[in-house]
Amino acid sequence: MNEISQIIQETTEKIMKDLCTKEVVEAAEQDIFPTELWQTLVETGMTTIGIPEESGGTGGSLADALTFLRIAAQFSAPIPIAETFVANWLLSKIGLPLLDKTTTIASFQYGNPITFNEASGGWTISGSAHDVPFARYGEAILVIGESEQGNMVAIVDPDTCRIEEGKNYAGEARDHLYFKDVPVESDNVYSLSEVNANEFYYLTALIRGVQMSGALERILELSVKYSKERIQFGRPIAKFQAIQQQIAILAGEVSAAKAMTELAIKSFEAGSGKNQIISAKIRVGEAASLATPIAHQVHGAIGFTEEHALQQSTRRLWSWRDEYGNESHWAKILGEEVLTMEADDLWPFITSMNSKISS
Template identity: 35%
Template sequence: MSDIGTMLADTAERLFAAHAETLADANGAWPAATWAAIEESGLPLALVPEDSGGFGVPVPEALALIRQTGRHALPLPLAETIMANAALAAAGLPLAEGPAALVPAGDQRIAWGRFATTLVHDADGARHRTGQLACTATNTNLAGMPRDTLALEGSAEGSMSSNGPTLLELGALARALQMAGALDRVLELTIDHVSTRVQFGRPLAKFQAIQQEIAKLAGEVASASAAADHAADTYADGGDLSFAIAVARTRIGEAASKATAIAHQLHGAIGFTREHALHRLTTALWSWRDEFGTQRHWTLLLGKRALDAGPTNYWPMVVAA
């Protein structure tokens, strides 16, 4: 990892850990001090090229920061702001001021919409940037994170044509990375729990049935991690991002369903309590699974690509990806 990448990763870890209690107790209020510390650290500029005002961090290392937000189930729009700034820089538009929201064409539930002071949205083949807008309806996802409806019509302050990834793809990539990070942490918490929880005079981890479930959980997490890494590499290399994201979101969504079931079973009732970190990760996973394209959307896209390839080109498509 580069020096600047290491510095940003260490900074992010310290910030997320230092503000974890504040974020957990926010109860819907905007944690202004925490966001100010994140902005001051420069984390929202991680994916912005140096000549556009960023740090010049290698793309894989910048994407690793998004994965870190997943490990902490971070209840702030840092992943969205990182991607929004990347989209704005690529379109030659001014970077975000404050927290940003990504608004794919036709999306009606905008992540962190009520708090976003910059919005990036696609319409009529162009990329648009606007400032804060009034909410027409407020809501939250299962993890308690704001998902709002905003009045976007005629709101653009600046627009540019864009031939790069769509906002749907950028948001879906962010969610894939966050889910992979959350699953990493779910596995760590579960291993720690069964290693320290004693039943019938010995740790749960000593029981063969528990070991088998941990092996299944680890397999799902490893598969999700590989799928997320492949999507990140494809974005960095300029490859077929839509296909890579469809693979990642399909596989990671499946892994999230299986892994959360195993983790909660092994934790018992304690995993559902507000005092335990597991429920914050699993509710985030269940929510992220259907954001920026539902599980069904990405699975159907993947199936269509397979059918379009046909019997002759199916295997070449798989190995090329």
């Protein structure tokens, strides 16, 4: 880890410890947006890490940005930092100014019917997008849709569309957006190349995988801590072999999830990473399905209560695994690619996912 990465990690941890407490997360579930946390992240440049300085960002690598998002996920940060980062990342890719405001994303790529239609003096946007993260708090919405000219992107004022409020299992805002001939001036609509659209599609899945990896690290930390503190039959439950075995399994799943996401990050930075990202999202989802029951078994009933922070992380894991494609979604895509291969191509395909990084 270089000096800049170390500073980013330490700064993120300090901000989150100070301003993203269990009480702040609980308040967010009651629709109290953590304004102080958000403003601090903006003022310190944390929301534009990984975006080149010449594009208006803070600089640093994509890995630095995802480290920031992983640590924020460990603290269950209830703000649209992932969505704002992805929006600014895409804007920088197509040479547009960054946004210094809360931003969310509505894209056609995950089954949302969003279309751009040319109109007098500009364009109109029609369609809908379900489960849009934090849309009610967004000061801008980056909308990606289809048109007769190809994929298009526009920055839309949330007041121009209808927002139907909803929540995921974690109590995070997941709102439904409805666009009915929303007018957008031509100067605010931009063509999105197929390359950038595909990069965006896979980056969103990678980011959710990284966030899930962070939440998994958190539940491991809490489980180990609780097992050392909980006394049963005169000694900590960490002394019991059955508990030790379960925590070992939990630790293995967390390590596998982190290793897969780190491989996917390196692959994406190297200019490829499609199959590594797919594999990471699948593997992290599988880790969540095994890790969350173990964590709750170690904690017993208290892990489900508002008194304990465990449920804030496990509920996010249950929610995030379905966002930007669940295991079934990505397994189908990966399986279809494998089915098109000749027999002699299968093993090179499997081994190439790692050799691309080491080469």
